[in-house]
Amino acid sequence: MSGEITYAWRDLITDEEMVDLVRSHGGRPAVGWWDKIQEYSLGWVGARDGGGELVGFVNVAWDGGDHAFLIDTKTRGTCQRRGVGTAVVRLAAERARAAGCEWLHVDFDEGMGEFYFDACGFRSTEAGLIHLPSLR
Numbered sequence: 001m002s003g004e005i006t007y008a009w010r011d012l013i014t015d016e017e018m019v020d021l022v023r024s025h026g027g028r029p030a031v032g033w034w035d036k037i038q039e040y041s042l043g044w045v046g047a048r049d050g051g052g053e054l055v056g057f058v059n060v061a062w063d064g065g066d067h068a069f070l071i072d073t074k075t076r077g078t079c080q081r082r083g084v085g086t087a088v089v090r091l092a093a094e095r096a097r098a099a100g101c102e103w104l105h106v107d108f109d110e111g112m113g114e115f116y117f118d119a120c121g122f123r124s125t126e127a128g129l130i131h132l133p134s135l136r
Helices: 015-024 033-040 084-098 113-119
Strands: 006-009 042-048 054-062 067-075 105-108
Touching: 006 084, 015 033, 015 054, 033 054, 042 084, 054 084, 067 084, 084 105, 084 113
Parallel strands: 067 105
Antiparallel strands: 006 042, 042 054, 054 067
């Protein structure tokens, strides 16, 4: 990681950069995923280091009205625990509010509660979930 981190709403991010970011923290990237889904987003936040490398990301989906949804929060493996994830979530929340959204939802894996509740300010709520491939 080189230099100061900059954050941008609707940052110009290539699919190749997204694949590299996912790989950087041991994830399984899907080539073409970003090119396919970005047009359906309210927006997204990209974080870049001083050399221009993508080091953080969050996507903001929405229902076209009051509800926005954070998905695919990612931080480059070498940049984790440095506030990058918190900063991309904070900017995403500000932009969703500016777009007129009243609620920002997030789902996350076990073990990520400290990040979303403590660092980002989400609160716990009841929710339901259906694993669609399991429907018969």
